[in-house]
Amino acid sequence: MASGLLDPPASTIEQEYRWTLNFGPQHPATHTTLRIVLEIEGEKVLNARPEIGYLHSGFEKIGEHLNYNQYVTVTDRMNYISPLANNIAWHHAVESLLGIDVPPRCQYIRTILFELARISDHLLSNGACALDTGAFTAFLYAFNQREVLYQVFETLCGARFTTSYTRVGGLMYDATPKFIEQVRQFVKNFPKVHADICRLLNRNRIFVERTKGIGVLTKEEAINRSATGPIARASGVTRDLRKDTPYLAYADFDFNVVCSTAGDCFHRYLVRMDEMLESVKIIEQALENLPPGPFNVPMADRTVLPDKTRVYNTIEGLITHFEVVMTNRGFQTPRDECYTAVEAPNGELGFYLASDGSETAYRARCRPPSFIHFAMFPHLIRGHLVSDIVAVLGSLNIIAAELDR
Amino acid sequence: MDPQALQTALKARFGEVAWQYSESPRGQRRLVVPAGQLESYLSFLKTQCGFDLLIDVTCVDYLHYRGARDRFGLVYILGPSTSGERLVVRCYLNEPDLTVRSAVPLWEGANWLEREVYDMFGIVFEGHPDLRRVLMPEEFAGFPLRKDYPLRGRGERHNFERITRNQS
Numbered sequence: 001m002a003s004g005l006l007d008p009p010a011s012t013i014e015q016e017y018r019w020t021l022n023f024g025p026q027h028p029a030t031h032t033t034l035r036i037v038l039e040i041e042g043e044k045v046l047n048a049r050p051e052i053g054y055l056h057s058g059f060e061k062i063g064e065h066l067n068y069n070q071y072v073t074v075t076d077r078m079n080y081i082s083p084l085a086n087n088i089a090w091h092h093a094v095e096s097l098l099g100i101d102v103p104p105r106c107q108y109i110r111t112i113l114f115e116l117a118r119i120s121d122h123l124l125s126n127g128a129c130a131l132d133t134g135a136f137t138a139f140l141y142a143f144n145q146r147e148v149l150y151q152v153f154e155t156l157c158g159a160r161f162t163t164s165y166t167r168v169g170g171l172m173y174d175a176t177p178k179f180i181e182q183v184r185q186f187v188k189n190f191p192k193v194h195a196d197i198c199r200l201l202n203r204n205r206i207f208v209e210r211t212k213g214i215g216v217l218t219k220e221e222a223i224n225r226s227a228t229g230p231i232a233r234a235s236g237v238t239r240d241l242r243k244d245t246p247y248l249a250y251a252d253f254d255f256n257v258v259c260s261t262a263g264d265c266f267h268r269y270l271v272r273m274d275e276m277l278e279s280v281k282i283i284e285q286a287l288e289n290l291p292p293g294p295f296n297v298p299m300a301d302r303t304v305l306p307d308k309t310r311v312y313n314t315i316e317g318l319i320t321h322f323e324v325v326m327t328n329r330g331f332q333t334p335r336d337e338c339y340t341a342v343e344a345p346n347g348e349l350g351f352y353l354a355s356d357g358s359e360t361a362y363r364a365r366c367r368p369p370s371f372i373h374f375a376m377f378p379h380l381i382r383g384h385l386v387s388d389i390v391a392v393l394g395s396l397n398i399i400a401a402e403l404d405r
Numbered sequence: 406m407d408p409q410a411l412q413t414a415l416k417a418r419f420g421e422v423a424w425q426y427s428e429s430p431r432g433q434r435r436l437v438v439p440a441g442q443l444e445s446y447l448s449f450l451k452t453q454c455g456f457d458l459l460i461d462v463t464c465v466d467y468l469h470y471r472g473a474r475d476r477f478g479l480v481y482i483l484g485p486s487t488s489g490e491r492l493v494v495r496c497y498l499n500e501p502d503l504t505v506r507s508a509v510p511l512w513e514g515a516n517w518l519e520r521e522v523y524d525m526f527g528i529v530f531e532g533h534p535d536l537r538r539v540l541m542p543e544e545f546a547g548f549p550l551r552k553d554y555p556l557r558g559r560g561e562r563h564n565f566e567r568i569t570r571n572q573s
Contacts, residue, residue, distance in 0.1 A: 053540040060525075061549060065556055096431055223486045226459050226514030237486055244489025337465070338433055339482055339493055352480065354465045362470060365463040367482075375517035404540055 017041055021386075025054050029132045029390040032400030036377070036389070043385045048378040052371075055404040063364030068094045068168050068331065069305075071364065076162040078366065079402040081124050082117035083163050084153065085344045091166040092247060093340035093351035098333055100169050100303060104291045107249040109175045112183060112286045113156075113165070114248065114342075115279040119190070120149045121345035121397075122230075122272040129269060129394030130201055133210040138200045145193050152182045168331070169304035170296030184287060187280050194276060201269070211265035215380035215392040218263060225376045229347025229369055231396065234271045235263035241343035253285045265395035303331060331359040346370060346397055370402040406454050406485070408434060411492075418449055433493065440479070440496040444506035447481060447494065451511055456483035456492055459508065462518035464526045468552035475499055479528060481508065498528060507533040525550035 024035040033054040039047040059078065063071050068091075075086040088110050095102060102110075127142030150160040156179045157165045157172055165172050201207050217227065222235040232239060240257040242250040258274040260267040296304045305324055310317030323329045333355040341350030347369030354363040373396045380392050406414075412426055415436075424446070425437040438446045450456040460482040467473035475497035483492045498505065507530035508515040519530045520539040527548040530536055538545060545561070547554050 053538075053542070056540040058549060061556060099430065221513075223458055224513045226512065226518075228460075239486065239489065241489055335471075336429065337493075338429060338431065339461070339491060341460070341491070348460065350461060350482075352461065352463050352482070354470075356470050363463075363465045365461070365465075367461040367463075371517060371521075372514060375514065379513075 018046065023389060025051075030393065030398075030400075031128060032398075032403075034374070034398065034400050034403065038386070038389075040386060043387070045381050045384055045386060045389070048381050048389075050374060050377055052374065052400075052403055055400045057405070059405040060364055060366065063361055063366075065360065067327075067359045068361065071361070072166060073162065073164045075366075076164055077401055078368070078405060079121070079344070079346060079349075079370070079399045080161065081397075081399055082121035082345050083161065084113045084165060085117040085121070085342075086349065087163060087166040088114050088117075088248075089342045089344060089349045090351060091168055092342055093338070093353055094168055096340040097336060097338050097353045097355055098168070098303065098331070100297055102170060102297060103294050104249070105174075105293050106170050106295045108286050108290050109171060109295065110166070111249045111253075112175075112283050112290075115282045115286075116149055116152065116183070116186075118279050118345040119276050120146050122276050123149075125345075125394070125397040126197070126201075126269055126272050129211070129265070129391065129397075130207060132390035132394045133207055135201060135204055135207045138197050141193055141197050141200065145190060148186055148189075152179065152186060155179045155182055167296070167304055174295045175290075180287060180290070183283065187283050187287070190280055191277065194273070194280075198273060208266060210387070211269060211391050211395065214265045214384060214388045215395060216262070216264045217376070217380060219261070221376075221379065222263065225379070226372050227347070227376065228372070229343065229345070230258075230271045230275060231268055231347065231373055233257065233259045234268040236261040241341060241348060247342060249286065250282075252289070253282045255279075255282050265391045268395040327359065333357055333359065341367065344369060346399070346402070347373065366405060368402045368405060370397070370399050371405075374398050374403055406456075411454055414454055415449075418453070419446070433491065435493045435495060437495050437497075440498050440505055443479075443481075443494075443496050444508065444511075447483075447508055448511055450483060450492070450494070455485045455487070458484045458486045459512040459514050459518075460484050460491065462508070462515055462522055464522045464528060464550075466526060466550065466552045477503065477526060477528065479505060479522070503527060504529045504531055506531050507536075509533055524548075527551070 019040045021038040021040055023038055024030045025033045035051040037049040038045055059074050062074055072087050072090055075090040076083040078086050123142040123146050127139040131139035153163055154160045157163050217235045219236040222232045222237050238259050243257055255278045258271050258278060260271055306317045306320050311321045335357045337354040339350055339352045341348045349369060350367035352365035353361050356362040381389055415424060423439055427435050463480045465478040467476060467478060477498040479496050479498055481494040483494060484490060507519055517539055519533055522528050523530060523536055524538040524541055525548060547559060
């Protein structure tokens with residue numbers, strides 16, 4: 001067993017100048033509850049020991065007791081910066097376990113939403129990184145756009161934050177023309193705001209000096225430490241699941257994977273910034289080609305809840321509704337295990353599902369990108385100054401609810 | 406690496422009987438390996454077969470699973486850093502011997518993932534540099550994700566010692 005967290009280090013002359021400093025669990029710059037025990041010499045961080053678990057609420061245990069449709073409400077609360085991405089990732093995994101192919105319209109709507117979620121996640125991540133390194137204005141610009149996105153989500157599903165929008169084999173509601181109009185408006189206005197944020201930060205001397213060359217992650221280390229998503233791409237690992245194993249409707253669209261080789265905080269910020277423009281490209285193409293037709297799998301498949309008008313007006317709809325809801329008549333799932341991942345804003349978000357044939361997952365493991373990225377924090381901060389901690393934390397985009405689940 | 410080449414390479418290195426390779430209907434590749442040799446399989450897959458990225462480490466408790474013969478299934482998900490394919494490597498563990506060799510010497514990324522599996526399932530990783538609980542508090546006794554652990558806990562909340570302001 002390793003020594004306790006706060007045990008004093010073995011006493012030698014030079015170690016007597018070392019301090020142990022607690023960063024968190026409540027600190028404005030951690031944004032959520034996480035704790036780092038720092039060993040510092042003057043302003044220099046010699047070692048950092050992250051302590052997590054303050055927000056642990058047993059999401060994976062709950063996943064073994066809620067059925068595949070109910071659990072979507074829990075995924076909202078994992079990475080609450082982009083809940084729609086989690087909803088889609090969860091039901092994408094469930095559908096690949098059940099062997100369901102959702103209709104094209106559903107795939108397109110999900111793709112649009114996934115990219116909107118990516119934009120809102122990157123806006124907050126970059127905005128908060130800028131906020132912590134002293135550039136307050138950019139944060140307001142970013143949050144203003146997030147507010148627009150919240151309104152778009154509200155139009156879509158009535159909820160701004162905890163959307164729970166997907167269902168097994170489809171969606172809660174179809175996308176309305178009003179929603180599509182709002183998304184059009186958003187993608188029209190967003191590049192201008194994006195350019196404003198770039199002008200505020202890209203050559204801002206304070207921001208650049210506080211992030212450039214800080215927390216460098218080499219390509220070898222990125223692979224060795226299982227980095228994925230923007231953090232791996234900023235270090236030169238040119239992987240993006242949207243291109244590698246195209247899911248949803250990504251194969252239909254023309255977009256680029258944004259990469260960099262420097263691997264420091266500043267380039268992680270740049271990668272996220274440019275990824276937002278690629279997302280806008282994807283959304284524009286998806287809106288142009290949004291196919292008509294059903295947004296759910298056919299009612300006869302008995303996996304998705306039928307439309308309410310059919311439940312109230314037809315006997316088949318009523319029967320199907322009750323059969324899906326009843327615990328002993330609901331889903332037919334294969335006795336199988338599968339791992340399905342999507343390229344979430346933060347990295348690879350995967351679900352490892354084990355099913356025993358019932359409508360509840362036997363094991364619902366979530367591969368949380370924050371957890372894996374936070375594990376490399378001591379490696380990134382060693383040798384830097386105390387003030388660089390917030391820059392590294394911000395650029396890793398640590399979401400404690402996803403970290404602890 | 407295509408499935409045929411992977412199987413040929415595994416045959417050349419480990420013989421034919423020790424491991425099982427299968428593919429799911431959706432094309433996911435699985436490899437079941439003996440628990441005692443897990444480390445050498447992972448090391449072989451990493452160095453010789455190009456699976457140099459560790460995606461995830463997790464575990465499934467098969468206590469109430471109909472027809473299951475083993476208690477725990479330990480899962481390592483690997484992928485190459487040059488493409489999007491995934492390989493699920495599984496080994497089975499039974500009580501009382503819940504010990505496997507750690508993968509931290511191969512991937513630094515396995516560090517916290519294995520700590521989480523230890524925390525939640527009580528599987529001990531030999532050779533792990535820092536095998537402490539990661540999510541649950543250090544003094545916690547049970548393993549919450551095991552199937553014999555109840556959903557609402559075993560009175561952990563009530564058993565916390567009450568501390569008044571004067572005592573703290």
